[in-house]
Amino acid sequence: MTRWPDAVRTPEDRDREKLAQNMLLRVSDWNWQNITTQRVISAAVAVFDNERCNRPDLLDVREFYLSEISSREPGAFLDGMVGVYIDSFQPDADHTRNLANALSMRSSDLGGRHQKLITALPQVFTPDDAPQALAQVMLETEDAYTKLKSIGLSSPHTSGLAKAAHKTFIKSLRPDLAKAHARQKAFNWLTPKDGPVLQAGAGLAVEALLSVWHERTPPDELRNELSEAIIAAWNDPRLHAGGIWSGFDPDLRAVLLRWLTHQDMKFFCNMVTATQNSHMWPPRRDFWLKLYDEKMIDEAWVAFGSEARRYAENNLLRGGKTDMNRRFARQLDRGGSTSLLIMRIGNKIIVDGCHSYKTHIFRIDDINAPALYKRQYYCDDIMRASRNSKPHNSIQNWSQWVLQHV
Incomplete structure (x- = not known):
């Protein structure tokens, strides 16, 4: 297998089953002609994703990857599998624990990028502790999105590990979201200047932002600032029923609608x-x-x-x-x-x-x-x-x- 860049190419959803089945055939026949490391890692993304990580018919393929982690020389394959682990991370999932165990045994053989990650997050291959530890890293910085990129998470919003940390991060910020400093931390993560708006899990965060004001009304300027920021990022719930609004807490949605009613009346007046x-x-x-x-x-x-x-x-x-x-x-x-x-x-x-x-x-x-x-x-x-x-x-x-x- 040839070397390839230190990144995981995420295959399109429509291609994943074909990649997984091709890898199953290669493992079964032990045929490795005309395949690159890049394609092997792309297939790993498919095999360990949420749809296929527990499929019995792909058990041999998952075992193949775990075996290769333990025996493969340092380089593109090992580093690529760290990316697969981070992106497919699910707390309490068997595939996450298995990948973590295999990779932890090879941690000293990983490349510079992942050595940097291990230094910043020593618990990265301890699934029970990693989300909490990563959330703490996020809480200790002003700009969690930029921080996560700097320690080696190339796609902070979409990696499974960051998604798991997101819940703890928002829960920890929630009591202080009436304060400007905490709100800015939240928005630096949710709507980063140099990255996409967070979508998956954003409903939890917006509920937290609104829950602070469930029993009281913020000053007009803050109310307007929050409502405009929310609808700019996740659409106006009066016009869009999908996205974060489909499963949103109805009482907190009513808070935002009341703000928007007031704001529209004030605009007109x-x-x-x-x-x-x-x-x-x-x-x-x-x-x-x-x-x-x-x-x-x-x-x-x-x-x-x-x-x-x-x-x-x-x-x-x-x-x-x-x-x-x-x-x-x-x-x-x-x-x-x-x-x-x-x-x-x-x-x-x-x-x-x-x-x-x-x-x-x-x-x-x-x-x-x-x-x-x-x-x-x-x-x-x-x-x-x-x-x-x-x-x-x-x-x-x-x-x-x-x-x-x-």
């Missing part, structure tokens, strides 16, 4: 306050925010007209995390001069608009009621479909009418 001089707007704004504070408004969604959209992008959004095209809907009638605030209060949909646009109230089961979270709206179509509306020319009468109809 701040935009109108800055761009409209009507004396009737401040009491309207105060009325809607009072209903929110009284927990009457269940959901809210903003459809910005083109003018307001430009203003919001230039003046209201901070930190560069918000994608306007995903974060807000568009209002397309009237040349984009009107923006809409669409709310749900119980079984009613309320549509309010800037300038002289009337407030419209629909029953949620009305086929003409505008649905929340659409990508675009037409304010004149909503107006024509409405059978229950009122202008704002008398704020007292208007507010009484809203309360009466919701």
Whole structure:
């Protein structure tokens, strides 16, 4: 077998069964013609992955790899099998223990990269201790993602060992996540500057970030910062049911939805306050925010007209995390001069608009009621479909009418 670079080439899922079966045939026939070390290691990734690591028909292949670890000369094969062990790591799994035992006997024969890993993590080949020890390494640094790469874990988010450590890392950070320092540590790991956003296991972390605020409300700036960071990384749960949101704690999801409702109302109100001089707007704004504070408004969604959209992008959004095209809907009638605030209060949909646009109230089961979270709206179509509306020319009468109809 020829030498190959000190890295494990991860085969595509569709190729893994073919690789495993080819290796089974070679072991059975003891035929090693026309095969490279690289292909042997790629097959090992398949044989020891979650789908195949316990398959009885591949037992002889797994035994072959363990035997080769004990007898193979130092070089590409041994170093490649360390990568297979780290990536396929599962606490309490037989294949993990077997690989750890075999590799620990050859630890002094491993290459420089893995010697560095052993120095940083002496427990690496002790499966019962390795996840906790790696989590401690993560806790002791400001940037866990960069640290793990520096000690030899080339793909920190996807390796099985790091996934096991992730749970302990987040559990340990959880009591301190109300503090900026701990939150930054969490986000440096979850959304690294020089790496991909963590997906597998991220739900656990986002639940931890939100659980701190289950019984209390963070300051507006922090609430906005957290909600924008979360939806930028893992999508808006109002628009996406999959990903981390499919198995998310419903009570904590409700916390985030309440934040987003508040944030969307504030975006709308701040935009109108800055761009409209009507004396009737401040009491309207105060009325809607009072209903929110009284927990009457269940959901809210903003459809910005083109003018307001430009203003919001230039003046209201901070930190560069918000994608306007995903974060807000568009209002397309009237040349984009009107923006809409669409709310749900119980079984009613309320549509309010800037300038002289009337407030419209629909029953949620009305086929003409505008649905929340659409990508675009037409304010004149909503107006024509409405059978229950009122202008704002008398704020007292208007507010009484809203309360009466919701």
